[in-house]
Amino acid sequence: MTRSAPLLLSAPAVALLGGFVLAPLVLLVRVSLCEPAAGRGFYTPDTFTLQNYARLFDPHHRSIVAFTVGFALAVAAVSLLVGYPLALFIRGRADRWQPLAVGLVLIPKTAGTLAAVFGLQRLLPRGLVSAALTEAYLIVPYAVLVLVVQLRAIDPTLTAAARGLGASRWQAFRRVTLPLSWPGVILAGELGLAWGIGAMAGPLFLGGPAEMTLAVEVQRQAFEYGRWPQAAADAVALAVLALLALAAARLRRSP
Amino acid sequence: MTRWPSALGWLVLLGLLAPVLHTAWVSFSPDSFLTPPTGEWSLRWYRKFAEDSRWSAAVGRSLFVAAMSAGVSVAAAVPAAYAVKRARWRGRGVLLVSLLLPAAIPPAALGMGVLPLLHRAGLWGHPLGLILVHATLGLPVAFLIVRTHLTDRLAELESAARGLGANRWQVAWRVSLPLLRPALAAAGVAVFVLSVNEAFVTLFLASPNTETVPAVSWPELRHSPTPVLAVASAVTAGLGAIGMVIGIRLFGRPAR
Incomplete structure (x- = not known):
C-alpha cells in the first residue's frame, strides 16, 4: 500500500463521521452557548452565555x-x-x-x-x-x-x-x-x-x-x-x- | 452439562421473545382494546393499516431510507476496514475509535446536534439528511462485520492475484469483492435493520415529509397507542426478523 492509500480509503467514512458526528457535536456546543430564542426561531444566533450550563446545577x-x-x-x-x-x-x-x-x-x-x-x-x-x-x-x-x-x-x-x-x-x-x-x-x-x-x-x-x-x-x-x-x-x-x-x-x- | 439447565436456558431465550410475540398477538385483536384476541382472530387492524396513507407512506419511506443508508454505509465501511486492518499508519488508532463512536454517543445528544445542522444545511425535512445520518449510525456495525472478514487468507489470495499480473482494480473486482460478498450482504442487512428500527435520533429529525415508521409510531406509543400501532410494530418486527434470518444465513456464524 502506498502512503496516501489509507487516507484515500478512509475518506468516505471520514466524510460521514465529520459531517454527521463531529460537525453536529461542534454545533451542539455552539448552540448550548446561545441565548434562548427571542421571538421566532429556536435560539438567538451569535450570542454568548453560560446560563444554560449554570442551570445544569x-x-x-x-x-x-x-x-x-x-x-x-x-x-x-x-x-x-x-x-x-x-x-x-x-x-x-x-x-x-x-x-x-x-x-x-x-x-x-x-x-x-x-x-x-x-x-x-x-x-x-x-x-x-x-x-x-x-x-x-x-x-x-x-x-x-x-x-x-x-x-x-x-x-x-x-x-x-x-x-x-x-x-x-x-x-x-x-x-x-x-x-x-x-x-x-x-x-x-x-x-x-x-x-x-x-x-x-x-x-x-x-x-x-x-x-x-x-x-x-x-x-x-x-x-x-x-x-x-x-x-x-x-x-x-x-x-x-x-x-x-x-x-x-x-x-x-x-x- | 445435564439436561435440566439446558432446557431452562432455551426457555429463558424463548422467554426473551415474549414481549415481541405479545405485540404480534395483540395485532390480531378484533376490538379496539389493546388486549390479545380472546375468541376469534381478525385482520381488521391490518386492513386499516394498509388503507391509511400515512402509514403506507411511512413504510415506503422507511424501506427507501434503510436501503439507501445500507448502501452508503457499506460503501464507506469497506475501504475504511481495509485502511484499519491492512495498513500501518499514524491515523489508524484515531480512525478505529472514530468508526465506533456513533454507537457510543447517546442518540438524544447526537439528534440534538444534527437537528440544528440539518436546519442550517437546508436538509431538514429531506430524506437525504436522514439517509446520511442513518448511514453514519450504521458505520460501527458495518465496519466490525467487514473487518472480521478481512482475513489473512484473503490477503494472500489478493497478493497472489497481484503476483499473477492483475492490476489493483482487477484484484478488487475479481478477487476481493466476490470473496467479501457474504460480509457485504451481512453488513448491508445489519444497517438496513438498524435504520428501520432507528427511532431516537430520527425523532429529532423527522418532519411530516420524512416520517419513517418509528417517527410515526413512537409519539403514538407515548400518547395514544392503538391496535393499528400493534400492527405497525408487528410489521417492522417481521421485516427485521426476515432481515436477520437472511443476515445470519449469509454471515454464517454470527457469534464470532
Missing part, C-alpha cells in the same frame, strides 16, 4: 443527573447479571446450535425495538422497575454478544485441566473461566453503562413522571418548551457523561 437538573447515573448503573448491572449466564449457556451449546441461540437473543432488539417496547408496555405496570427492566432488555443482546465472543476465546482445555486437578465445578468457574472472561465483562459493563446513561425508551414509555433521565429532558426541552440552547446544554452533559462512563472503565483496566 439547579436542583431540578441535579436530581435528573443523579437519577440518570443511578439508573444507568442499575441497568448495566441487570444486563450483566442476565447476560453472563445466558452467554455461558450459549457457549456451552454444540457449535451447530450456537447461531440459533445468538439469533434468539438478538431478535427482540434488532427485529423490533418498537414491537418489544409496545409488548412490554402492555405486560408491565409503569414505574421505576419496569423502566429499568425495559432498558436492560434492550441492552442484554449486546452484552450477550460481547460475552459470547469473549468466552469462545477461552481455551476449553483449561477448565478441563482445572477439573482434572481436582477443582470443583464452581472452583473451575471462579478461578479459570471468570478471570479469563473478565475483559468481556468490563466491556459489556461499560457499554451497558454508556447506553444506560443515554436511556430514553424505558423511562419515556414505561416510567412515570418521576423517571426523568437526561435524554428525556433533552427531548422535552427541545420539543415541549422549544428551548434549544438548554436542550443542547443538557445534551452536552449527556454526551460527556456517556463518554466518561466508557473512559472510566478503560482507565481501571490498565492501571
Whole structure:
C-alpha cells in the first residue's frame, strides 16, 4: 500500500463521521452557548452565555443527573447479571446450535425495538422497575454478544485441566473461566453503562413522571418548551457523561 | 452439562421473545382494546393499516431510507476496514475509535446536534439528511462485520492475484469483492435493520415529509397507542426478523 492509500480509503467514512458526528457535536456546543430564542426561531444566533450550563446545577437538573447515573448503573448491572449466564449457556451449546441461540437473543432488539417496547408496555405496570427492566432488555443482546465472543476465546482445555486437578465445578468457574472472561465483562459493563446513561425508551414509555433521565429532558426541552440552547446544554452533559462512563472503565483496566 | 439447565436456558431465550410475540398477538385483536384476541382472530387492524396513507407512506419511506443508508454505509465501511486492518499508519488508532463512536454517543445528544445542522444545511425535512445520518449510525456495525472478514487468507489470495499480473482494480473486482460478498450482504442487512428500527435520533429529525415508521409510531406509543400501532410494530418486527434470518444465513456464524 502506498502512503496516501489509507487516507484515500478512509475518506468516505471520514466524510460521514465529520459531517454527521463531529460537525453536529461542534454545533451542539455552539448552540448550548446561545441565548434562548427571542421571538421566532429556536435560539438567538451569535450570542454568548453560560446560563444554560449554570442551570445544569439547579436542583431540578441535579436530581435528573443523579437519577440518570443511578439508573444507568442499575441497568448495566441487570444486563450483566442476565447476560453472563445466558452467554455461558450459549457457549456451552454444540457449535451447530450456537447461531440459533445468538439469533434468539438478538431478535427482540434488532427485529423490533418498537414491537418489544409496545409488548412490554402492555405486560408491565409503569414505574421505576419496569423502566429499568425495559432498558436492560434492550441492552442484554449486546452484552450477550460481547460475552459470547469473549468466552469462545477461552481455551476449553483449561477448565478441563482445572477439573482434572481436582477443582470443583464452581472452583473451575471462579478461578479459570471468570478471570479469563473478565475483559468481556468490563466491556459489556461499560457499554451497558454508556447506553444506560443515554436511556430514553424505558423511562419515556414505561416510567412515570418521576423517571426523568437526561435524554428525556433533552427531548422535552427541545420539543415541549422549544428551548434549544438548554436542550443542547443538557445534551452536552449527556454526551460527556456517556463518554466518561466508557473512559472510566478503560482507565481501571490498565492501571 | 445435564439436561435440566439446558432446557431452562432455551426457555429463558424463548422467554426473551415474549414481549415481541405479545405485540404480534395483540395485532390480531378484533376490538379496539389493546388486549390479545380472546375468541376469534381478525385482520381488521391490518386492513386499516394498509388503507391509511400515512402509514403506507411511512413504510415506503422507511424501506427507501434503510436501503439507501445500507448502501452508503457499506460503501464507506469497506475501504475504511481495509485502511484499519491492512495498513500501518499514524491515523489508524484515531480512525478505529472514530468508526465506533456513533454507537457510543447517546442518540438524544447526537439528534440534538444534527437537528440544528440539518436546519442550517437546508436538509431538514429531506430524506437525504436522514439517509446520511442513518448511514453514519450504521458505520460501527458495518465496519466490525467487514473487518472480521478481512482475513489473512484473503490477503494472500489478493497478493497472489497481484503476483499473477492483475492490476489493483482487477484484484478488487475479481478477487476481493466476490470473496467479501457474504460480509457485504451481512453488513448491508445489519444497517438496513438498524435504520428501520432507528427511532431516537430520527425523532429529532423527522418532519411530516420524512416520517419513517418509528417517527410515526413512537409519539403514538407515548400518547395514544392503538391496535393499528400493534400492527405497525408487528410489521417492522417481521421485516427485521426476515432481515436477520437472511443476515445470519449469509454471515454464517454470527457469534464470532
